[in-house]
Amino acid sequence: MLIQTCYRYGALFPPPAPSQIKAPLQVRSCGHYITEAGFRDTYMRKDFLQLFWGVRGRGCFVHGKEVFHVGARDVFFFLPGDWHDITVQNAPFEYYWITFDGENLDHLIRQFDIRRKVYEADVCPVGEFGIVEENLLNFSAQGEYLAGAAAYRILSLAFAGRMQEKELFSKFREQIQLYFSDPALTVELIAGRLNVHRTTLARVVTAACGISPSEYLLSFRLQEAQKRLRGTDSSIKMIALETGFRDPNYFAKVFRRKLSVSPNEARKIVLNLNAETSD
Numbered sequence: 001m002l003i004q005t006c007y008r009y010g011a012l013f014p015p016p017a018p019s020q021i022k023a024p025l026q027v028r029s030c031g032h033y034i035t036e037a038g039f040r041d042t043y044m045r046k047d048f049l050q051l052f053w054g055v056r057g058r059g060c061f062v063h064g065k066e067v068f069h070v071g072a073r074d075v076f077f078f079l080p081g082d083w084h085d086i087t088v089q090n091a092p093f094e095y096y097w098i099t100f101d102g103e104n105l106d107h108l109i110r111q112f113d114i115r116r117k118v119y120e121a122d123v124c125p126v127g128e129f130g131i132v133e134e135n136l137l138n139f140s141a142q143g144e145y146l147a148g149a150a151a152y153r154i155l156s157l158a159f160a161g162r163m164q165e166k167e168l169f170s171k172f173r174e175q176i177q178l179y180f181s182d183p184a185l186t187v188e189l190i191a192g193r194l195n196v197h198r199t200t201l202a203r204v205v206t207a208a209c210g211i212s213p214s215e216y217l218l219s220f221r222l223q224e225a226q227k228r229l230r231g232t233d234s235s236i237k238m239i240a241l242e243t244g245f246r247d248p249n250y251f252a253k254v255f256r257r258k259l260s261v262s263p264n265e266a267r268k269i270v271l272n273l274n275a276e277t278s279d
Helices: 105-112 126-136 141-159 163-179 187-194 198-209 213-231 236-242 248-259 263-278
Strands: 002-007 026-035 049-063 066-071 074-078 083-101 118-120
Touching: 002 126, 026 126, 026 141, 049 105, 049 141, 066 074, 066 083, 066 118, 083 105, 083 126, 083 141, 126 141, 163 187, 163 198, 163 213, 187 198, 187 213, 198 213, 213 236, 213 248, 213 263, 236 248, 236 263, 248 263
Parallel strands: none
Antiparallel strands: 002 026, 026 083, 049 066, 049 074, 049 083, 074 118
């Protein structure tokens, strides 16, 4: 069994000394555990945010009546004030962890929308955890800043999703960039080309950018239409057809609904701006 822990300024108990820096993210401690069957972490209430990143095996995380199963490439958070109860489900259960505290902790949690849940992530960024540990042992303000930089990257990677899903989103974007001008292009057609179910594609796209695949396609077409309105003398009808709209009237209606101006008004605004610039 491996229990490797590093605290700010090397203090174990009482909690680490106050931070030397003023920053939105302050690292309290980090660690690396490889646990055996029968392991149970100390059951206690903790007043800081803690992130756990699974490497192999499977662990059981309990808070009250809530039970969470964390495996390889999973991320889990205990929130400030939670009672921590961790046991091994499939041994060896290996995971890295990192904790955060500071005056801005509540703001950090809100900004990342951190919840007590299991997040599907990618392979644990062991190197980033190593950088955090190395700089926590620096015992200086510089060390804290550098540890915080690596910790922010860990947080960002935790929410970036798994590479397979990132690749699917990238392929989805590529399909739209290549074929948006085809009015026959639909989300169903793209899902078929990528050999995934439409619901899977919808989940991945929405998680990546916050809007549905159909909204993404529509937004891309409108963006391309705006480029043509600014940079060409093509008619509104031609621009509609070039950007995947069969019906110019529908194009104008959607354009106004999304952008609050008609295509003609948008073009006039650009022409007026160009005239003012030339003067």
